[in-house]
Amino acid sequence: MTTAEMTAPSRPFGPSPSRRAGSIRRTSTIDTRWPEGMGEPMIMRGEARDLVTRANEGAHLTLFRDWMEIRASAGREILAIETSRSSDAAQQLVGSRGGGYLRGEIARLLPDEHIGRTPLHLLLDDFSGASLVAGWAWSRWKPADWNARIGEARRVGGRNGKMEGICTGFRPGSSALTQDGSAKENQNTTRVPPLTRPDDTLGWHELATQTGVGMRRARRIDVWLDEVIQIDVGFQDSATAPDGGDRIAIHEYHVTATADPQSFEVLTLRSDPRILPFPECPSASANIGRLVGKDLRTFRLEVLEQLPGTLGCTHLNDVLRSMADVPHLAQQLGGALSEAAGR
Numbered sequence: 001m002t003t004a005e006m007t008a009p010s011r012p013f014g015p016s017p018s019r020r021a022g023s024i025r026r027t028s029t030i031d032t033r034w035p036e037g038m039g040e041p042m043i044m045r046g047e048a049r050d051l052v053t054r055a056n057e058g059a060h061l062t063l064f065r066d067w068m069e070i071r072a073s074a075g076r077e078i079l080a081i082e083t084s085r086s087s088d089a090a091q092q093l094v095g096s097r098g099g100g101y102l103r104g105e106i107a108r109l110l111p112d113e114h115i116g117r118t119p120l121h122l123l124l125d126d127f128s129g130a131s132l133v134a135g136w137a138w139s140r141w142k143p144a145d146w147n148a149r150i151g152e153a154r155r156v157g158g159r160n161g162k163m164e165g166i167c168t169g170f171r172p173g174s175s176a177l178t179q180d181g182s183a184k185e186n187q188n189t190t191r192v193p194p195l196t197r198p199d200d201t202l203g204w205h206e207l208a209t210q211t212g213v214g215m216r217r218a219r220r221i222d223v224w225l226d227e228v229i230q231i232d233v234g235f236q237d238s239a240t241a242p243d244g245g246d247r248i249a250i251h252e253y254h255v256t257a258t259a260d261p262q263s264f265e266v267l268t269l270r271s272d273p274r275i276l277p278f279p280e281c282p283s284a285s286a287n288i289g290r291l292v293g294k295d296l297r298t299f300r301l302e303v304l305e306q307l308p309g310t311l312g313c314t315h316l317n318d319v320l321r322s323m324a325d326v327p328h329l330a331q332q333l334g335g336a337l338s339e340a341a342g343r
Contacts, residue, residue: 006175006279008188013254013274015197016204016220016234019053023224024063024333026050026325027204028122032134032215038145041079042134044070044127048119049205050329052336060202063332066120068127072098076131084120086110098128103300117328122219125300129318130217130237133251137215137239140189140248147185169281171310176278187277192238192249195220214240216247219322223329228267231257231326235319236275249275251315257323264296264327271316284313291320299324 019025028048034040050063068090071080076098083090089109096102106124107114113121139146163170164181176184195218196204210216220234237251252275258267269292271285290306291299303312303320 008276008279009273009282010188010190011274012190012192012249013234013236013252014193016195016200017222017232018197018200019051019060019203020222020224021053022055022333022337023222024050024052024329024336025203025223026119026122026219026221026329028119028126028219029205029207030123030126030130030217031208031210032130032137033210034138034213038138038142038213039074039149041071041073042131044068044072044130044134045208046070046123046126047205047208048123050119050332051202051205052333054337061336063336064119065205066118066123068120068123070127072127072131074135076128078127083124086113086120090124093124098131100128100304102128117325122322122325126217126219126318126322129314130215133217133237133315134215136237136250137213140239141213141242165309167281167312167314168284168287168310169276169278169313171280174278174280176280184278187250188275189248189250189277190252190275191241191246192236192252192275193246195236210240212240219319221322221325221329223326223333225261225330225333229259229261229264229326229330231255231259231323233257233319233323235315235322237315250277251275253316253319255316255319255323259296259326261330266292266294266296268292271319273316276313276315281313284311284316287311288316288320296323296326 030044030046032042032044034042046068049065052061066084068083078093078096081090092109162181163183169176216238218236222232224230233255235253238247238249241248254272257269269288271288273282294302300321303317
């Protein structure tokens, strides 16, 4: 199939699957708004929760619930930050800018959160990616203004204004690129239904109602145990719609995997790209076999080493990196189920 014949995926996954008995689910969202208007600082509110669903129907236990709120500049500099805990250490992140360097600083300044793979650590780690894509929400509400500012956005996100070579979607010759190597404006998007199932309202932490221009990054990680560790992951970047209808998504992935319960070695790994902006974007999923056999605990670094540049997709890499939290979630689940069985 030629590039001209390829189409970007537009297959919304729909509401998240119902929770399984004997499972743990981590959900997180980062909601972004611009109270002072386009180009002004953004307020990013993150919420995350770990919920165990026990074997007996309906019984559940909330293990962790964390939050953060960051005020960031259009250039992704942290201007102010508040967190559910570790607040003194988090204050030292003020002045830092979103990117790989910031993730290293988070690990250094908040070692207990990093080592413990807490929901708060996931939120802080996700600031870099969420802040990079957040401004896209304005393209839905004020496309003319957004297009006028796209040059500035490219300078923030690319290499001297060029996107060529950043990821598989922007590989040389991609239909996503203009002749000068910058990104085209006509990106594929899709309407998506709510994440929460009407018959499983506990499946997500409480989701805030967004009005006006708003962006949301949403994650779900389900883990359960049989002979192996079973993993089911959902990821979505979506914006509010000016007509008040269903949200509009630009990125959505569904990833499933299995891992050895002792060594945490990845046994199987599958990526299903559901919504992506350009026809070339799904190609990254063909390369994730490079991670089979790797230790989940090292995924935050392993993903970047195995899927650099045009071998990976920025957003798929974000999904895969979050799976470094799975060993900790599996251990939490085992402890919670053992405690329940002993009562």
